[in-house]
Amino acid sequence: MNSTVVKKVVIAGGGTAGWLAAAALSHQLGPLLEITLIESDEIGTIGVGEATIPPIRTFHKLLQIDEQEFMRATAATFKLGIGFENWARIGDQYIHSFGRNGKPTWMCEFHNFWLRSRELGIESELGDYCFELQAAKHGKFATGPNVDINYAYHFDAGQYAKFLRRFSEGRGIRRVEGKIKEVRQNPESGFIESLVLQSGTEVAGDLFIDCTGFRGLLIEQTLHTGYEDWSHWLPCDSAAAMQTTLAGPAPPFTRSIAHDAGWRWCIPLQHRVGNGLVYSSQHISDDAAKAQLLAAVDGTPVNQPRVLRFQTGRRLKVWNKNVVALGLASGFIEPLESTSIHLMMIGVTRLMHLFPFNGVDEALAEEFNAQSRSEMEKTRDFVIMHYHVTEREDSTFWQHCRHMKIPDSLEHRIQLFRENAYAFQGDSELFRVDSWSQVLLGQRVSPKGYHHFARAMEAGELTRYLADFRQAISQTVARMPVHQDFVNQYCKAAQSVWN
Numbered sequence: 001m002n003s004t005v006v007k008k009v010v011i012a013g014g015g016t017a018g019w020l021a022a023a024a025l026s027h028q029l030g031p032l033l034e035i036t037l038i039e040s041d042e043i044g045t046i047g048v049g050e051a052t053i054p055p056i057r058t059f060h061k062l063l064q065i066d067e068q069e070f071m072r073a074t075a076a077t078f079k080l081g082i083g084f085e086n087w088a089r090i091g092d093q094y095i096h097s098f099g100r101n102g103k104p105t106w107m108c109e110f111h112n113f114w115l116r117s118r119e120l121g122i123e124s125e126l127g128d129y130c131f132e133l134q135a136a137k138h139g140k141f142a143t144g145p146n147v148d149i150n151y152a153y154h155f156d157a158g159q160y161a162k163f164l165r166r167f168s169e170g171r172g173i174r175r176v177e178g179k180i181k182e183v184r185q186n187p188e189s190g191f192i193e194s195l196v197l198q199s200g201t202e203v204a205g206d207l208f209i210d211c212t213g214f215r216g217l218l219i220e221q222t223l224h225t226g227y228e229d230w231s232h233w234l235p236c237d238s239a240a241a242m243q244t245t246l247a248g249p250a251p252p253f254t255r256s257i258a259h260d261a262g263w264r265w266c267i268p269l270q271h272r273v274g275n276g277l278v279y280s281s282q283h284i285s286d287d288a289a290k291a292q293l294l295a296a297v298d299g300t301p302v303n304q305p306r307v308l309r310f311q312t313g314r315r316l317k318v319w320n321k322n323v324v325a326l327g328l329a330s331g332f333i334e335p336l337e338s339t340s341i342h343l344m345m346i347g348v349t350r351l352m353h354l355f356p357f358n359g360v361d362e363a364l365a366e367e368f369n370a371q372s373r374s375e376m377e378k379t380r381d382f383v384i385m386h387y388h389v390t391e392r393e394d395s396t397f398w399q400h401c402r403h404m405k406i407p408d409s410l411e412h413r414i415q416l417f418r419e420n421a422y423a424f425q426g427d428s429e430l431f432r433v434d435s436w437s438q439v440l441l442g443q444r445v446s447p448k449g450y451h452h453f454a455r456a457m458e459a460g461e462l463t464r465y466l467a468d469f470r471q472a473i474s475q476t477v478a479r480m481p482v483h484q485d486f487v488n489q490y491c492k493a494a495q496s497v498w499n
């Protein structure tokens with residue numbers, strides 16, 4: 001244990017990760033700490049990362065962020081899930097929504113009743129029993145104290161960082177602009193003591209949070225922590241990103257369209273659409289990927305495609321000595337399920353729970369690393385599943401994904417579902433049973449059996465129950481406003497945010 005009492009916290013990097021860390025620490029622990037954030041205008045931020053998942057709302061509540069204010073400031077729209085196109089077969093479509101399928105019982109999950117209903121000849125989709133999914137499909141949205149709806153946001157990443165900066169500076173964060181050119185370490189312990197900027201300014205600290213993006217200036221370039229590469233399971237290593245004008249009303253979901261060497265995202269904001277093609281550079285060249293993206297997007301390009309490289313995997317220790325890595329510096333699971341911003345939020349929350357007030361303690365760091373690892377691995381498995389559970393053989397990319405060896409943990413889950421329709425949410429696992437069942441069924445995994453508790457309900461009773469359920473959802477959805485109209489009246493951003 002290093003017995004230096006931790007008082008001075010230095011955050012290196014001012015992208016989404018840096019400003020999220022600054023916002024949470026200043027709000028929750030502000031009076032106990034002296035927090036400095038260093039960011040470099042010359043380097044800038046990566047400028048992508050605009051789709052989120054529902055736990056962001058809990059995080060915002062913790063910080064007492066006003067939803068309408070935040071949405072106006074970031075030109076945000078609502079997100080009820082992700083629409084997947086062409087994943088199992090070309091022409092297929094399904095929505096992985098943030099909602100629940102029907103009502104689970106204590107004995108088994110709702111999808112077992114649905115499987116039974118199909119045996120009885122009742123024609124319906126599992127998604128007919130999910131409110132959020134139906135609202136997404138019909139382009140509807142509403143929120144308020146009397147609406148029970150699970151949702152997240154799409155927002156402008158640059159504006160979000162600015163919003164969090166204003167929030168953090170209002171709570172006493174010191175911001176220093178400049179490029180870090182030297183990292184000074186204690187010659188015996190290897191602990192980091194200070195960061196020296198190009199201007200000569202030296203910023204000393206007790207604990208350093210590395211939010212410097214893929215380069216991992218402290219955690220990797222200085223401490224040489226090491227990285228576990230997952231690209232044999234998640235072969236995409238590049239993205240071409242660009243923005244276009246709106247081509248119609250914003251749908252309340254992200255679109256994810258499979259291509260022959262990856263997939264394309266479409267993220268609708270109030271003033272523009274974020275687009276990108278995520279691809280494997282082993283299977284398509286950068287130029288061909290850019291051309292594919294340009295040919296596929298709706299709307300007029302606002303800028304030209306920009307290529308980004310990444311390596312899917314995790315830092316071997318996200319807390320090493322007196323450095324904790326957050327955001328891209330800590331590892332990266334490609335953006336298919338929009339999990340990175342969530343992992344940053346969980347990471348900074350975990351840090352606040354395990355904060356080394358009495359000095360950097362190896363036991364705290366070990367616990368932090370073990371929890372982070374387990375969470376990353378479970379999230380990774382969920383993302384790999386989308387690629388592996390496919391019937392596509394039309395390109396070498398899809399042949400590879402379909403036939404690759406997957407982690408045993410994921411193999412086990414797919415087997416359980418295929419044989420018995422059994423899906424589960426493990427300890428501290430992000431994705432719920434409904435997520436597993438929506439994606440597995442959406443990608444044509446047809447279970448051979450199901451839980452026979454679903455047979456305990458008499459056929460006529462089950463038929464009536466399901467019909468009532470479907471009707472209640474469709475009537476509620478019919479009464480809801482169109483998503484774009486709701487956004488316009490609830491949180492319309494000022495023109496100045498758009499420019």
Ligand SMILES: Cc1cc2nc3c(=O)[nH]c(=O)nc-3n(C[C@H](O)[C@H](O)[C@H](O)COP(=O)(O)OP(=O)(O)OC[C@H]3O[C@@H](n4cnc5c(N)ncnc54)[C@H](O)[C@@H]3O)c2cc1C
Pocket residue numbers: 012013014015016017018038039040041043044045046047048049050051052157178179180181211212213214215217239241276308310326327328329335338339340341342
């Ligand atoms: C293609 C792609 C799409 C993504 N989409 C999503 C998504 O939809 N949803 C999601 O949740 N996540 C997504 N992510 C992941 C992640 O959320 C975003 O990329 C996020 O913006 C990364 O933020 P960051 O703060 O970790 O890194 P960065 O934005 O790279 O910020 C790094 C910061 O460190 C500073 N810095 C670096 N070096 C120095 C230095 N020497 N001196 C001073 N400052 C320095 C930079 O100036 C910058 O401020 C995506 C990632 C990629 C690659």
